[in-house]
Amino acid sequence: MKNVVGKHCARLLPVVVLAAALSACQSQDRLTIVEPGGSPNIQPPVSNAGSNASEERKLTVVEGSRGGTSRELVVNQTHRIPSSNIEAWLSENEVRVTTTKMVKEATETEEPKYAYTTEAVNVSTGERREIKNHEEQHPGEHYVKEDASPDGKYSFIQKWRDKYTADNYMKDLSTGKSVLVKGNNYMEVGGWLNSDTYVLAAGSMSGKGEIRLISTDGSYETISIEDEDVESYNQFGASKGRIYYTDVNQVLKVVEPGQSKPVRLIENVWSFEISPDSEYIAVSTATKTDGEQGSELLIYDAAGRLQGTLIGKGDMISYLSWSPDSSKLAFDVYSENESGMNGVYVFNTASGKVSWMAPYYSSVHPAAHPQYPLNWSPTGKRLGITIEDKEALIATHVIDFK
Template identity: 55%
Template structure:
């Protein structure tokens, strides 16, 4: 589970590790674009090899002067909603979000971590009114610190994690139609998993020793089956994803691998992977790769298909790329870029898969340059027409800006 201040600290640590000579070359008066993957299929990914060697495919950042575009190619913003002291837990509907308000109870010291209090409420973005969760929207905290929900693709089930503290959680599966809740046995230390299909959830449970179990959970009856993975190159799961019957993860050497349940031997797809996110329709994998030249030099964001073939060219570049998040319809990709050099890309950007355009969102959620960076995962509304961005705020502990797109 990610704590807001801890997440920000990890981001700064990553920036320090990756601080180098990479320059993103993205002046304010220019726009970053990518080649249409339908007409440019160059640079296919070769089979990955252990050791994180650079891929053979050329990666090119294309910057063009800003010129008038045809209607519909630009990301258009209607308005922005500010929710102070809060981060988004989930979307109740297109207009309502469940937020967690964070309040500092006791400042940290040299020997003790700061203490926070948390309060859950529902905010209506249209009226601005706040109400308490009720009925199926409410969560019975029962002494738990935080509750996370992961609905199945068809909405019939929800996998629920109730965190007892920052390190351990209890797991449940709820039948949305009947209201029946099944407790899933076993210790859980990680927030890593996903729906294999409409009735099966895959959980990388983690462990205090080693990588822990991979559990295949039946939503219908709560039955747990342990999956076998024969890979000596993975000690702890850091990045783990599930989509349409396949399980993806990165190993100790930053190689993205995939395997099917029942087949213990994985297949290597892509090297030098810092982070990856699979699109909801399973057509694409957004991959943040680490550029290496003796030492870390920076990150690049590219799009691959599900077989590991490079699609188009580079869409993002900086010292650190984080919170890569697909919209529910797979039409847009949001991500945050940190660059030490001011001319580089900084802040949150949107990549449109149909037009190939990359648009900066910083002007809509920040008034300073360089803009503040996301400290929580970016959060899309059910339709993909709204995006929540949570950043540090000098007036309050944090603030979430919800951007409405046209």
């Protein structure tokens, strides 16, 4: 993440004022019913989840979303990859998967035994080829994570040598040349502060570890954040010149490089994901009232302003995943009340609508939930969802969007 504040970003003082007003905005639960193949039907605001099926299994509308046209999210077709979960997209049409097969069923005294292979699968044809000498034969040794800069000119690369240690590189995508970034790290949390600087929470075997502002030439400087409520930066990101993280009290905080004291932004944060273009922050909240668990999904801009209204609501919201072009956000909602929101949904930033994906990946149980993180293809036109499968243990369903 970068250490330069974007010219369009508000300063932190307005953020404090905005944060105080967020609770009032969060009560505007304006939801829209759009079943697959149907058209939006605006309903009155809903105050509680689980009233009836037509009101709660819904696609939601975000008022004031960007884009003057209402662009629908249309599903073209779905592909099924049995017994497999996606590890990575090798191209728009090919995925690397881990295939799981049972070799011995469970007995009264023994657990079942499974065999695992790594394969490349053509999504369209289903053709498979085993990857025999794959790096996963030595778990974590060669795991590579890449994060492209907002302008697409550079990429921050981590090559993990073991479970706790990675070598870091800054790669110039125009020339293909990489420079080593000195210093080890024990965590893989960070992001682009702007197009010139990546911010990395390096972690440590003891304590918080360093926060490094890494320039595109591979050099870096360290900064400190004065916060007694942080033991480690497990959730950490950056957008538009600001650093975001959660503390031990599940409070999302924001700080700018050069300022040591953070600003409290949002309480009861379960998880958050910053869009690749740094324009949006998806926030999943978690609260408990009278013993009942509740979760909401809301979208904020880089300055911490709530965008529109409620996106999702249920007992738990997980697996937040932005498409590479930031045009769509996939997420899973679990609700004990089956008439509530259940299953995987996709939020379209252009139209402000949320589409229910369950009918496209589960004909047996419409509220089946993913067992692995949601996976977008490189263009964001395909989404992989892995669920339990009675015949094949698990199955990945890849949804094609028009």
